[in-house]
Amino acid sequence: MELTILFYVFAALTIIPAFVVVFSRSLIYAAFSLLFTFLGVAGLYVLLSADFIAVAQIMVYIGGIMILLVFGVMLTKQATDVEISTGIMKTLPALIVVGFALGTLIMVLTGASWTQIGTIPQIEGTALELGELLMTTFVLPFEVAGILLLVAVMGAALIARKPKEVQS
């Protein structure tokens, strides 16, 4: 019962700031609301007994990405008073598409008979088991993810660098 109440608390914490992110006209408000969304998602992970992912979510998203985002917004000139163009354009087509997508997803979520993989066993933290799995069953995806991150980091550095003067 308490868990159900907690679930709704975290769900609200995720969704309400998400609305602010989408509809807010100020970049700063949007960035800070995103913080609460990330926090809410971390709470949902805890409720699912995914403690490692919850901590990773807080460390990576709130600790890293969020701070970068806020700094990025603050260091960008005039970001605080710039009006982002979330103007109302093509409302009707957008509504139809979004409504259709929402309807489909609700039908999917309620209609399907999802596979139950049993109840969650009481385990003392998931970090140990995750580590073992990453080094055995999932060793190939783990390594490929390493390459993927290296590509992304090098590419980001390359794109951010100043372009050379074009040789004559």
Next chain:
Amino acid sequence: MIEIIFNSIPSFWPEITMSLTFVVSMIVEFSIGRKEKSSTGMTTGLFVLAGFIITILQLPFQNPEPRLLFGTMYSVDPFAMFFKYLILATGIVIIVFSMQSAELRKQRAIGEFYSFIAAMTFGMMLMTGASHLLMIYLAIEVVSISSFILSGFSKSLHRSSEASLKYVLFGGAASGVMLYGMSLLYGLTGALDIFQIQAGLASGVFVPQEADFAVLMISIIMILVGFGYKISAVPFHFWTPDVYEGAPITVTAYLAVASKAAGFAIMIRFFYVTFFDSMVDIGKWVSLPHFEWNIVLAVLAVITMTLGNVVAVWQDNLKRMLAYSSIAHAGYILMGAVVMTDLGISAMLMYFVIYFFMNLGAFYVVMAVADRIGSEHIDDYRGLGKRAPIVSVGLSVFLVSLTGLPPLAGFIGKWMLFSAVVEANFIWLAIIGVINSAISLYYYARVFRNMYLREPLNGDTSPITFSPLVIVTTILFIVPNIIFGLYFGPLVSYAQHSVRIFLP
């Protein structure tokens, strides 16, 4: 599990070599490449080229007997092997082209360009064999991220940056939708590797209700968004013309040939294995009841080739025209997947080899001409037949081959595809394909007319000289286009030999 990993590694050497090529080439670039006086990136380029050659030499030692590596993560079979040869061969050609490209030489950090080619190739090699949803996603993502970077490589060019940004936005959205679809599939079946998903669907354990078929269909369509984006099938093609036009032309050629081939490889494996029911006779695949995914693909094939060909008619930039023509070709190739026969698969494989020669040749000529006259506009090709005879003949051969007229290789490719489609009683599909080939003749013919029948706009009839290297490369691409049009027996038998896909 540890034994499985250790037993898998010897069969995994080509992929390991390619990933090492990527990582070490970065070190080579930073330690040696930067100290070169003229920053042509030649050191790194040659290093990566050597890595590619070593990898392709290792492939014959990767026993093609169908089996699984690393548990269920990765399949090795003749089908994947075929695509690996194709991708590596394309990669080698692209590196050699890039070394000649004047457009790229203007860029800083050209050495890194070759490193990212290696990273992209590593991803594509994984795409040919990935048989686990996690691996499928990661492999696609390695290719996507590398190609975002490569397509924005000419940073000084506005259109290159725009292309890269558009590519990132479309790519992000497409992989997001694909992941959502995969999570639905996982939620229904409780399995991540395609063999267990197939087993679950076949036994009906996971899907007892009527409503679940709708959910499954939705998840399949969502996954198809990710694949469709990779092969640039309509309606997931919006990024293609802009990216193909804006990216450095060697990257465009790589995207049009290798990346598309890898996308087809992963798509065929996913659909054929996941919804496999049984084999009737020899080489006739039957999918599980209620999963008529090939009808979805048939619709996709029709709109892809029709839209690609019709829009290409209005293009004045040759690069953009080739982009739409490559969309249309994705439509033709999709027909081979629709019919669900080994004949269809082997026709697709053959088409890829022929497509490699005709499309890379066309892109190469456009690149060489753009390097000399600084334009890809169709009006600047006026009178090219007199100003640069050999190159013009080359472009004509490639375009005629792309149209699919005899006696060139493109005709054989189309003929095999259409006959596989007719054999499987999809006559309406074949008719639409033939009509589309006729439309494509129109826009290719515009290029011939400008090259041979019209005088140059500014009356400049001075001959354009090309370096002997360009002439030799052009001829090297003309030759297979003619040979495979007349003598295609070995190619057919190799393609037929390569249709075996790993099944549990």
